[in-house]
Amino acid sequence: MPEREAPAGAGAMRLQVRGLTVRFGGLAALTDVDLDVAESQVVGLIGPNGAGKTTVFNAVSGLVRTAAGTITVAGRPAPRAPQGLARAGVARTLQGLGLFPGLSVRENVEVGVLGASDPAARALEALDDLGIADRAALPVGALPYPEQKKVALARALVADPRLLLLDEPAGGLGAADIAELDAVVRRVAATGCAVLLVEHHVDFVMSLCDRVVVLDFGRVIADGTPDAVRRDPAVTAAYLGIEVTAS
């Protein structure tokens, strides 16, 4: 495979995926996927349902076995087991939130704290950053859905990650919550953290992301700026099911 260059204007590479192939039995979930996310960059990974977006996250997180390809995080091979991810400076949210129902809001965030002398205080700080510190003592299940999403985000951010993987962060949120999320992601990226997000909300992705990668049937069909991707006929075809005729 020819060596791929880093995107123009990008800083140090936080995530580099080359030739990633994942198979589930006879089904090729991902085929030869290349992906780069540099520091301070927000990259959106979009595609129709079943395109393989979450499988990319699972492969990077060590939750699925790769059949081929390499994944490097900050120049080093990605940890093989998910528990090594946090120490490698990677945090991830889950599509199903992945909250711990038996724990309070603060405890849910405290679980993500790495090596702080006062993990409870650090968790409260992270909750305060997202404006829900007053909910700290409540059982996490007592919160409304948008606030539960904030708890999941706070747990990811509390470890001060250098690479943040967000799985459908805007799913189930209203316009005001999405605007708030947009501001948080921009703030996080401004600190140098690289952000890769899987999202169905195309308007949110197009307004927030520096680059957008489009997957269809496990292959990358477009990779570029939001405007370039929006104009790409292959993307329209993938989303609307229209066959692209050769011009």
Place this chain on the structure above:
Amino acid sequence: MSARRTLLLGLGGLILAIGLTFLLDPYRNYQLALVAAYLCATAGLTVLVGLSGQLSLGHAALMAAGGYGFALTSQALTSAGVGGLPRFLAATVAAAVVAGVLGLLLGLAGARLHGPYLAGLTLTLVVAVPAVAASVGALQGDRGVQMQFEGVPGPLRALIALEQWQAWVALAVAAVAVTGLALVRDGRTGLRMRAVRDDEVAAALAGIAPARVKVLAFVVSSVTAGLGGAVLTFVTQSVSPGAYTVSLSLLLLVAVVVGGLGSLLGAALGAVLLVLLPWLVGTVTDMLPLPSQVTQRIDGTLPLLVFGLLLIVLVACAPGGLAGALTAARARRRARRRLTAPAPTTAPPSPTAPAPRESARTPTEG
């Protein structure tokens, strides 16, 4: 709860319990010592099942391992001329180590198993351990290992009876075990256990190694079960395979559920029930005008039936067990007090029920 407060509570509880022994007759002190022995096991089991989410039907086997470890070490030290407190401490440590090693092996296997498979593995252990103990010559078969008589130490001999002394020792060991478990529960390890119990994948993504946490939970729980076995051996002055059967394992689990899963107070209530229920049932049946043959027969089985009924009633009416019911009652009392108190000037934020909002989704999404 801070570690200092936990330690102070442990010490305070021990002093109170020792004070209680002065109010009890020798038989009640013997029963109190049994409660303390079972408490070591139920407290460890409630941490394992309630906090780390792993089911064990084999805690009687872990108690047996502790009991044999205690008895054999004690015998060996007696032969070597060691006696008194050093012998007791060394034998207790040996009991904890033997049970801990067995728990480590179980935990290593258990980390790869879930639900009924793990329960099956632990059930196999509790069937196998007494059978092996009964057939190994060094463990003296069905008769078990008899301990040499451990009397009250010299300076106390004139002041307290043997049963009271045994209760003191049993309570001290139980206080150490329960305080240790409380420290684990309230610390980072306890938080990790609960996270792994709720969602292993999310816990792993937060940097926790689920397998390590699960094995640690098994080891901690086994060590305290081993201490329970040591105390039981110390009190009864013998250890035999017949005392650690499947039914004891099941009773320990039922006691933990009835007391309140995951609660150390619940474990204590469960241990009290384990000891007092057979006695209470026996007292009631003795009062009934029944032939002695019938009384003898039902004395052995009726407590199990009552325990089972209690379990069904509690699961239906108070799923949090006795400890959960007490906590709920306390919360209701506090709420009533708040209602009668003058209203605050600013209302605290009240959470609403979780209700996912409709997303502004594009037609591209399914």
